[in-house]
Amino acid sequence: MIVKRAGEVAGEEVPAGVGTSRQVLIGPEEGPHFAMRRFRMEPGGGMPNHTNTVEHEQYVLAGRATIGIGNEVVEVQKDDVVYIPANVPHWYRAEGDEPFEFLCMVPNLPDETRLIDED
Amino acid sequence: MIVKRAGEVAGEEVPAGVGTSRQVLIGPEEGPHFAMRRFRMEPGGGMPNHTNTVEHEQYVLAGRATIGIGNEVVEVQKDDVVYIPANVPHWYRAEGDEPFEFLCMVPNLPDETRLIDED
Numbered sequence: 001m002i003v004k005r006a007g008e009v010a011g012e013e014v015p016a017g018v019g020t021s022r023q024v025l026i027g028p029e030e031g032p033h034f035a036m037r038r039f040r041m042e043p044g045g046g047m048p049n050h051t052n053t054v055e056h057e058q059y060v061l062a063g064r065a066t067i068g069i070g071n072e073v074v075e076v077q078k079d080d081v082v083y084i085p086a087n088v089p090h091w092y093r094a095e096g097d098e099p100f101e102f103l104c105m106v107p108n109l110p111d112e113t114r115l116i117d118e119d
Numbered sequence: 120m121i122v123k124r125a126g127e128v129a130g131e132e133v134p135a136g137v138g139t140s141r142q143v144l145i146g147p148e149e150g151p152h153f154a155m156r157r158f159r160m161e162p163g164g165g166m167p168n169h170t171n172t173v174e175h176e177q178y179v180l181a182g183r184a185t186i187g188i189g190n191e192v193v194e195v196q197k198d199d200v201v202y203i204p205a206n207v208p209h210w211y212r213a214e215g216d217e218p219f220e221f222l223c224m225v226p227n228l229p230d231e232t233r234l235i236d237e238d
Contacts (some may be wrong), residue, residue: 001200001201001203001204002188002191002193002203003186003193003195003199003200003201004199004200005198005199005200006178006198006199006200006206007198010161013227023171025178026176026200026202027202030202031174031202032174032226033152033153033174033226033228034152034153034224034226035175036176036178036200036224041170055150055151055152057145057150057153057155059125059144059155059178059222061180070120071123074121074122076122079124079125079126080122080123080124080125081120081122081123081124081125081128081144081145081155082121082122083120083121083122083145083149083150084121103178105152105153105155105176105224107152107153109152
């Protein structure tokens with residue numbers, strides 16, 4: 001690949017999420033070191049508290065959300081940059097009336113998503 | 120870091136560019152595997168043909184540009200995804216009346232920028 005229109009890349013629902021879909025914009029077979037994904041969370045959607053074995057580097061493209069990272073809770077919006085270290089619990093809740101959209105880059109390393117039982 | 124407002128991160132002029140500045144949003148000391156930078160090219164600005172020893176994964180945030188990558192010349196705009204392999208010559212020319220802005224992620228590996236003499 002050289003150029004893709006992000007809107008033309010197929011998306012898939014994220015099973016652990018609510019109203020959350022993901023597009024792989026640059027996958028591990030295209031970029032040798034890290035992948036670029038775009039997430040979209042519909043109003044009211046999000047992801048429950050979970051860990052990943054890889055860190056996330058994120059950039060907010062649109063909308064607003066509340067994100068929990070470890071013991072911190074932050075409000076984010078367009079043009080905010082978020083860093084989530086590997087193995088740190090995190091969750092997302094889309095806020096407001098428009099979808100929350102962000103890029104999420106991860107290294108090409110084995111990843112495991114583990115949901116955290118909140119009961 | 121957990122969250123940064125991109126607009127609050129200091130920028131620096133890119134010496135090899137024209138009307139081109141760069142912000143390091145997540146640097147090598149913050150992300151263990153790759154860095155996130157944001158570039159801004161003023162109307163009429165850009166970068167001459169050059170190579171880097173690391174690949175680029177890019178996402179266009181605003182504006183329009185013409186980009187040369189190897190033997191290809193492409194027109195890009197907001198929400199386009201660009202992949203520039205390591206060591207492939209590439210150049211940028213901002214088009215239109217608004218700044219061309221894009222994210223550019225690179226692995227945390229030694230990089231050398233080499234300008235290509237077009238004479």
